[in-house]
Amino acid sequence: MSYRELATRPVLTWCAVTTAARMPVAMAPLALVFLVRERPGGYSLGAVLAAVYVVGEIVAAPVLGLRMRAERARPQMAAGLAVGAAGFAGLGLASGAHPVALGLLAFLAGAGPVAVSAGLRALLTSMVEERSVTQALSLESMLTFGIWAAAPALTTGLALGAGPAVPLLLQAVLMGLGLAGLWLLPAGWAAEPQTKDRAARRALLAAWPVYVLGAASLTLLALAELILPALLEQRGIGIGWAGPLLAGFSIGSVAGSFLYGLRPSWPGPLAVQSLVLVLGVTAGVALVALLPGALALGAALVAAGLLQAPAMLTRNLALRRALPPSALAAGYSMMYAAVGAGYAASGTLAGGLLKVVAPSTAILWGVGLTLVLVAVGAAGERRLVRNRDGAEPRPEQEKSVRAPST
Structure with missing residues (x-):
């Protein structure tokens, strides 16, 4: 395709x-x-x-x-x-x-x-x-x-x-x-007519690890956006570079969305893809705190943006797999709330830390918060996938279930 x-x-x-x-x-x-x-x-x-x-x-x-x-x-x-x-x-x-x-x-x-x-x-x-x-989701991400x-x-x-x-x-x-x-x-x-409201709500609650990983990726975006001006001042770089550098992050994200959509599927389960991508974004943001010079910062932000968009795409695909069609809109809305909360929490943490530590240190503390969220979300999603796979009928079970209708 x-x-x-x-x-x-x-x-x-x-x-x-x-x-x-x-x-x-x-x-x-x-x-x-x-x-x-x-x-x-x-x-x-x-x-x-x-x-x-x-x-x-x-x-x-x-x-x-x-x-x-x-x-x-x-x-x-x-x-x-x-x-x-x-x-x-x-x-x-x-x-x-x-x-x-x-x-x-x-x-x-x-x-x-x-x-x-x-x-x-x-x-x-x-x-x-x-x-x-x-x-289609890659197109939406680029847009x-x-x-x-x-x-x-x-x-x-x-x-x-x-x-x-x-x-x-x-x-x-x-x-x-x-x-x-x-x-x-x-x-x-x-939507499946047999999906009941109570069952849909259970599915929405069971998908909490997907929301946590989505929030983790947006905490990194908050760090990049909110602390960058202060970091530039710390590095002795003109604050006017903030706009072009953040534009580089966005351009990297557009490119990442396009590249991820070139293939209908990528190697490995979605949970593993998402974990690797979020860790890659985390590494890119950590490099922003450590590297000197506007060009080095720009390269790190472009790389982080290149991985950020596919990370969010894998979250949406995982959510689509975890929920019945009747609950998809609610699941996407809950993801929106989760990532918004992650952005707000990271921004609040960054604002408090900037009063007592250097901007580079504040970014690294934020990276630490992200890694905690990633660990919690990854552990929960592993359990979610295991439970879902265990609930799926094996071929002989599926045959026996369908036999009366044939």
Whole structure:
């Protein structure tokens, strides 16, 4: 299967709808900072609003994900995008409102559409043949990293060139376009009719090791993004290098997504692939703390990004294998919440450590936290795979089970 075979009208339509729905999410934190930066204590207030936005995502992701039904996903995703569009429009139109009101709007903007990303991913994998799922998820990963790379420049340009409220208003318009575009896509995806809510919840809880490994990989991204400016100052490198270096990480991630999707499968079980890839990213981030010079840092970040995207892809593939189709959207939403929590935890740890240790030491402490999460997740996933394999019927058992129906 090649990427060329994904260039069909339904998949290209999905890409357009996904871009419209996800670009506002990628723009949100920086847009909130620019929205209030000219008010007294503006940067602090902007940071608080961005944090409230992320809290809305983390809190709502598992709740809304569990409520999404495979066969009628469209109205639920449309409602989420409508709430998000209303939240962003309110922020843009009432930028001078009381901080509490802005916080409530930011919470709604984060919480409303949080399950849409998971629903769109489940929809994409249902639109292609089973042998094409890896390529489809790789395409999604490339699109996502491209959106996240473009969003900061778009937000900054509009906020400084047109006005601080303009990015928020554009985000509302984009979410409205994404909402309308849902009617160009299938209404939902197939699910086993015998899957009960209780069984689906048990499967979601049993997949906790997959979420932990997903959180571990995002703790590394938080380290790379949040401590890099301070590390550059420690190394005597111009802080202006932070943007190009992080862009190198994103470019590496796009390349990693593309390369991983060139093959329908890779050697070894998904659990082993994921473990090796996350450890590779960990090594790359550790090198960032140890290597001198902007070029060496850039090489380490590009290498880390090259492995980061396949690491997340293997997590999504493992989750797809562990869950019934009816629970996929909920599983992706719980993964979203887990990685968001991992990012927030790593960012909090980094902020506290920077007050008492050098930036390079703070990165290494964060790497240590990641290794703890990796060890816990890997041990749990080994048990999960063993239990799943033990529960699968052997050929003679399968034959005896099916015999009465023949």
